[in-house]
Amino acid sequence: MNLTVEAILKSEFMEGARLLAGISALEKEIKYVDIIEVPDVIDWINEGGFYLTTGYSFKDDLQSQKELVQTLSAKNSAALCIKKGRYFSEIPEIIVKTANELNYPIIELPKDKSYVDILLPLSSMLLDKKTYLLKHSEKIHQDLTDVVLSGGGLDHLAQTLYKLINKSVLIQDREQKKLVFVGDKEDVLKHEVYIPEAKLKKMLLKDNINLIKSEKQSRLMTPVKVSGSILGYVSIFTGENSDIEKIDYRALQHAATVIALEMLKEKEKTEVEKRLKVDLFNDLIQQNYNSEEIIINRALNLNWDLEKNYLVIVFEIDDFESYYRNLEASQEYQIKDIQDKIKRIIKRRLLQEHKDLIVINKSSSFIVFYNCEGLDQEKRKEKSRAFAEKIAAEIKKEIASTKLFAGFGGHYQGLDGIRKSYHQARQAIEMGKKINKESNLFHYDDLGIFKVLVKLDNRECLNEFNKEMLGPLLKEENSDLLKTIEALLNSFNNKREAARKLNIHRNTLDYRIKKIAKLLDVDLQNSENWLNLYLAFKVKQML
Incomplete structure (x- = not known):
């Protein structure tokens, strides 16, 4: 818990103290305690300071009294305690008036209250709080690390963090889509969970951990990063009767680290699966197999049913090499982000159309096995083109700088048919870009005489x-x-x-x-x- 002015005023060692100003600012956090008795003290004032004084340095100067309160407030210090007695029989009106205008706490200390009466217990409380924060922070880190080491996933991590800090936890992917939520759903419903990409980038440039406040709650959010690449986001939410505390910042930092490890594990699994799919695809296209049964079974292990009839669509990023030329080596992950985003968009559209999820990413190309069984030739062409147009439109909307070409092969049976359709889709893009510069979608059936000319290698x-x-x-x-x-x-x-x-x-x-x-x-x-x-x-x- 934060150590606040309100909590200190209720403490036994502050008996006899009286609040003169700043009644609405008692939630201010006290970070340390100090005495100010010398002139030119302004440079020493810091955020969260709880200051004690007899008023010696400003006893005869009304302007100095006013400026001191203004500086204390501007630097977001916690409070000023003025001891009655030797220099002030009553606290100057200018101090109280200025403090009330700025909503800054001024506390009157009785004559018989010595500095030691406050310094010792308050310093002890601050030390205890730091010790508590350190121990609790270590426990959070250890408990979350134990979850990862024991094989627990994102669900288990979110549950553990929720129990440790008693606040709702949300883990999102890099598109800000919910992966896991634990806690009071009302916390999330009261807050706009999605943050526009441009606004989010601006926020992250300023701070790695961002506090987002609304009338009814607060949200603490940080990215989950690996080697500069954002894999997702983790947030904690408060309800109406609680607030973000210092320990929450540390908890979120620890959580982001261990969640990054878990996401990295998932990413590595995905990369292995991707390599298996690319290897299978290459073997299929190059006829690098002894029997069709073997390659069909390999495909089934990857949830591909190659016994269906497919039309192959090849999507290709325009001028892909220029991306590499214009990026520094340290920014290469941005290319990967674009590739991953395009693949997610294609998969999302396939899911919406209840199609098989067969998508292979090879460098600048994305190969889709599009199932058109039960449709005649005209309908197949119409449906596959509409699918590609939606993909191109979504990519243009989400990745404005990226132009996508699409080539369509024919619809054939068996493994030979897939191979034939793929080569046709490739030829459609290669020739289409040359003969029709106004379009970005090219069907092999529309090549006409170019079907013959393209086969002339000389x-x-x-x-x-x-x-x-x-x-x-x-x-x-x-x-x-x-x-x-x-x-x-x-x-x-x-x-x-x-x-x-x-x-x-x-x-x-x-x-x-x-x-x-x-x-x-x-x-x-x-x-x-x-x-x-x-x-x-x-x-x-x-x-």
Whole structure:
């Protein structure tokens, strides 16, 4: 318990003392006791000081008397005790008046009360309190450590902390979602548990432990950290009839340390599971297994049912390498935070749609096995696209600086089908980003001729073909002619439509067509030449 002015006034050694001012400030905590009898004492005053004086240093100066009270109040000291007798027969009115204006406690001591009568018992009480705090702090630390060492989880830790400090305990993950709550639910209901991210960051920059007060209660909150990365938060709450005490700060510090150990254990388990999933996925995609039965059983151990039919969606963070380039080595955990947050968003959406939770994170990619059984092709495409759009929207909302691409493969049967769908989803992203810069969602079915072109590995051959077909038009001075032939191809050689798209006169278009035919030395009446030009433009988009 805190040692307050009110508690001291009720003590036997303060018999005969009289409170003259500051009746509403008796809850002030006393942290130490001292005597002030010399001039220029202002620099010695500190928070929580309980000061004794005869008034010698300010007995003849009304302004000094007023300034002393103002300083004592400004520095949040506990109280000033003035002894009647040698210098004051009555406590000066200016002191009492100023103290009442500032709601600062002034206590009158009787003539026969010596300093020793107060100093000895009060110092003893303060020492006892420090000893109690130290012992209680050690007990809290030991009890919480014992819980972790005995294999107790977050539930057990929260229960133990609740019993030790008799205050409600809330443990949250880094998204501020409740993991464990122990205590009076009313404590939490009276308080806004979620704190907006920007506000929380600002709070944590200022203090590691934050006291958040409302009319009906107080909340003490601190992050749970490991190597600079926030894993979650732990808070304690008071009701209307209690307040945050000094021991609560120490308890919260101890709790954050042991909760970090427990969360780290859980994180390591998750990392092991993640590695197992990535290994399984790699073996599946690379056909690194002797029998389908073995890999299906390995998957079942990870709660994956590979005997269902899946459509594979690949989500990819745009320009992921730039994140690393722009971050210092000590900030690399921020990349991990982004990856974890994206994975949680995807899993949350899968749960909302009652889908299988098969999500694999490989560097900048997130691979989802999306179950569309029972739907026709059109519905599968519609549902999977809607799912990806919601994911992209949530990520844009929660991680504003991150853009996500999504590629969709087809829906096939068996392990070969999963493998095929994955490669298609990858190709959809790779080609989609080149041929449709306005979109971030690409379906393999929509690639058209690019499905064939993407299988041509010889880029040198493709470059040669491109130059052979479009050569002179690729020069900067002929950019208008290049746009003209492209408009004609996209308008199926409809000259009126092409002229409209280019916003030029039909005669200008005819002139350009003749110039193109001459530069390329081709007959534009020949359908095979048009096909070659069409393919050349598609190759140009690819390269």
